[in-house]
Amino acid sequence: MKAFLFHLRSSGQRRVIPPLTVLGVAVLFLRNRYWIGSWPETGAAAQVTAFFLSAITAGTSAWASGATRRHKLDEQLSGGAINPVRAEAFRVSSSIVLLLSPYLICQAIAFAFTLPEFPPGVTLWLGYVVMGLVVLLLSCAWGWLLGRYLSPIFAAMCAFLSWTIFIATVGVNLGLVTVSGEVWLTPNTLGLGLRLLVALLLLSVLTWALSSANRPLSAAVAVIVAAAGMGLTVMGTHGVVVRSRPAKLLCDSGAINLCLWPEHKKYLAAVRATNERVAELPNSFKLPSTMYEYGIADNISVDGDDVVVVEDPNPSAQIPTFELPEGSRWGLAMDISRAIISENLMQCHIANLPENDLRAFAVEAFLEVTLAGGGKPDYSSSESEQMAEAWKEGSVAASNSGPGRFDWAIRTLAKYKSDYCAG
Amino acid sequence: MRTLTLFAKARHWWITLAVVIGLAGLTAWLGTFQATLPSASSQSGSVVPVWRLLAMGVGTLPVLSLHSPLDTLEMTGGERLRSTQTTYLIISAIASSAIYLTIISSAIGSSTTMVIGRSLPGWIGLALLSGRVLGWRLAWVAPAAAACVLIYWGGRGPDIYVWWEFSARPYVDLAALNVSLALLLVGAVAYWITPWRLSILPMRSVLKLLSLGKR
Numbered sequence: 001m002k003a004f005l006f007h008l009r010s011s012g013q014r015r016v017i018p019p020l021t022v023l024g025v026a027v028l029f030l031r032n033r034y035w036i037g038s039w040p041e042t043g044a045a046a047q048v049t050a051f052f053l054s055a056i057t058a059g060t061s062a063w064a065s066g067a068t069r070r071h072k073l074d075e076q077l078s079g080g081a082i083n084p085v086r087a088e089a090f091r092v093s094s095s096i097v098l099l100l101s102p103y104l105i106c107q108a109i110a111f112a113f114t115l116p117e118f119p120p121g122v123t124l125w126l127g128y129v130v131m132g133l134v135v136l137l138l139s140c141a142w143g144w145l146l147g148r149y150l151s152p153i154f155a156a157m158c159a160f161l162s163w164t165i166f167i168a169t170v171g172v173n174l175g176l177v178t179v180s181g182e183v184w185l186t187p188n189t190l191g192l193g194l195r196l197l198v199a200l201l202l203l204s205v206l207t208w209a210l211s212s213a214n215r216p217l218s219a220a221v222a223v224i225v226a227a228a229g230m231g232l233t234v235m236g237t238h239g240v241v242v243r244s245r246p247a248k249l250l251c252d253s254g255a256i257n258l259c260l261w262p263e264h265k266k267y268l269a270a271v272r273a274t275n276e277r278v279a280e281l282p283n284s285f286k287l288p289s290t291m292y293e294y295g296i297a298d299n300i301s302v303d304g305d306d307v308v309v310v311e312d313p314n315p316s317a318q319i320p321t322f323e324l325p326e327g328s329r330w331g332l333a334m335d336i337s338r339a340i341i342s343e344n345l346m347q348c349h350i351a352n353l354p355e356n357d358l359r360a361f362a363v364e365a366f367l368e369v370t371l372a373g374g375g376k377p378d379y380s381s382s383e384s385e386q387m388a389e390a391w392k393e394g395s396v397a398a399s400n401s402g403p404g405r406f407d408w409a410i411r412t413l414a415k416y417k418s419d420y421c422a423g
Numbered sequence: 424m425r426t427l428t429l430f431a432k433a434r435h436w437w438i439t440l441a442v443v444i445g446l447a448g449l450t451a452w453l454g455t456f457q458a459t460l461p462s463a464s465s466q467s468g469s470v471v472p473v474w475r476l477l478a479m480g481v482g483t484l485p486v487l488s489l490h491s492p493l494d495t496l497e498m499t500g501g502e503r504l505r506s507t508q509t510t511y512l513i514i515s516a517i518a519s520s521a522i523y524l525t526i527i528s529s530a531i532g533s534s535t536t537m538v539i540g541r542s543l544p545g546w547i548g549l550a551l552l553s554g555r556v557l558g559w560r561l562a563w564v565a566p567a568a569a570a571c572v573l574i575y576w577g578g579r580g581p582d583i584y585v586w587w588e589f590s591a592r593p594y595v596d597l598a599a600l601n602v603s604l605a606l607l608l609v610g611a612v613a614y615w616i617t618p619w620r621l622s623i624l625p626m627r628s629v630l631k632l633l634s635l636g637k638r
Contacts, residue, residue, distance in 0.1 A: 019568075023568070023571065027461075027463075027575060030463060030576065031463035031464075032463075048461040051460070051461050052461075052571045052575065055567065055571070056567055056568070056571070059563060059564075059567060063560075063561070151435075151438060152560065153438075153487050153488065153490050153560055154438070154442060154484075154487060156560075156561070156563055157480060157483055157484075157487060157563035157567075158442075158480075160563060160567050161476060161477065161479070161480045164476055164570075165453075165458070165473055165476055165477075168458035168459065168460050168471065168473075168476075169456060169458045169473070172458070172459050179459060179460070179461045179462075179467060179468035180467055180468070
């Protein structure tokens with residue numbers, strides 16, 4: 001223990017902790033704050049810091065690993081009385097402890113900010129913590145390996161670049177990291193626990209291999225087998241899985257019965273306000289009876305990093321869904337307006353609706369602006385010029401106030417239905 | 424010339440050349456691959472082409488290669504060593520950039536090549552700043568930190584970047600060119616401030632201030 005504490009105190013990597021912590025906190029807070037108050041989003045937001053910290057950790061780890069070669073101490077260490085594996089283990093473990101500290105500090109800060117919502121859903125946060133830990137451990141291992149064999153001048157930069165490219169391309173697709181913590185997804189506890197164990201095993205094998213100078217072939221084989229095991233574990237497990245439907249939904253029983261995930265309790269007031277605007281719509285607009293937040297209806301699955309919607313053989317029985325991207329009222333309004341238009345065009349055959357007639361889309365835009373409470377949307381889209389014009393027409397009509405403000409929308413939709421829909 | 428040759432040999436210039444060619448090959452092969460990275464402006468992340476990361480590496484290499492096992496001794500070197508070092512740095516930076524841009528131009532297109540060419544002075548400047556403060560071997564630190572900042576906060580949507588995003592804005596953008604050249608200037612100033620200049624400069628300022636109060 002004394003030797004381990006000595007390594008911690010004397011390691012140059014201590015100086016890295018403050019700037020890495022500042023970077024992590026900046027990544028956490030200098031963005032939208034919608035993660036505060038929702039455990040899965042909190043965990044995922046703090047896990048994002050692991051993405052950037054792991055890249056610099058790989059470089060720092062490579063720099064630390066090459067220290068003995070830099071200072072020409074290989075010969076002294078190999079002739080020393082201490083078991084070389086033990087000496088290497090002290091160096092590796094002290095490096096890991098120091099380089100994990102900024103990430104754990106960021107997670108602790110994120111936890112503190114979401115504490116008022118404790119404990120329901122806190123296991124979702126914990127899963128994302130483990131996800132970030134796995135990434136950091138693997139980056140340490142990669143950097144340590146490169147630092148041992150590459151030139152001390154280029155090793156750190158090569159480790160930083162190679163790790164960043166790996167995690168950004170392969171890592172995201174394999175579910176090693178996630179860029180957002182959707183509420184309908186949950187960290188796969190078993191899979192992440194297994195990944196953590198195998199990552200620790202990989203580090204142990206690497207520590208033994210790098211200090212076994214007289215058994216290079218066995219060491220190389222051991223590292224390759226351990227790395228292959230890690231690869232198979234990552235490919236064979238999912239980082240996140242789809243959550244099962246909660247036993248109790250959080251619903252606002254207004255004009256439409258809008259049901260949310262319980263973890264989105266903080267958005268209930270915004271949902272209620274939108275529902276009150278729905279209630280002000282004239283009776284000529286048919287409303288869906290119920291809408292679920294995306295994911296509640298059990299019709300999605302995860303394949304790698306992609307979320308796949310399972311086709312329902314009976315589409316008319318499907319309950320329409322809505323999303324709340326970062327609590328956006330515009331996202332909610334868009335989905336509700338789309339559901340209202342679908343409900344009103346239920347008798348129409350899709351094949352009879354011409355693509356170049358965008359009147360229904362214009363009415364949908366009218367409803368969206370009305371239900372969002374006016375203003376400018378908080379999203380950007382790359383739609384066609386015709387669609388942009390139709391959207392503008394609907395939004396301008398929605399800006400009218402007074403008793404006849406819905407007349408344009410009612411008239412346009414009724415004419416559209418009479419042109420293309422039977423009955 | 425002989426001094427320069429010895430200087431370059433001591434720094435294993437061929438390794439730098441090999442790494443530049445390797446990065447150029449990697450850029451030509453994978454450069455246009457789109458990676459999904461976290462972004463402050465979008466919950467679903469932003470799409471970043473891999474060439475943006477690899478260009479940072481090429482800009483850092485000439486400065487990294489300034490390191491030598493006698494770097495502490497070299498800090499006390501005289502004018503001849505300094506001028507040789509500066510000549511080596513300029514030649515290696517220009518040669519690395521030229522070789523890299525030539526190799527990648529046919530693979531990733533001329534407009535992207537020009538964007539990378541515009542960003543290289545900025546990366547070199549950041550590497551010089553980092554190398555002067557932390558040592559030439561750690562010249563990658565400031566470019567790495569800057570890359571994290573640019574990736575996370577530099578984007579505002581698909582192909583929309585803030586004015587200081589010098590590594591991704593269109594090649595005709597003047598603001599990005601100014602930022603890149605400003606970073607090179609900062610790096611050049613940091614390189615110019617040798618340890619003895621650093622110790623003398625504040626003293627001169629203090630002496631000047633003191634002389635104002637003298638009779």
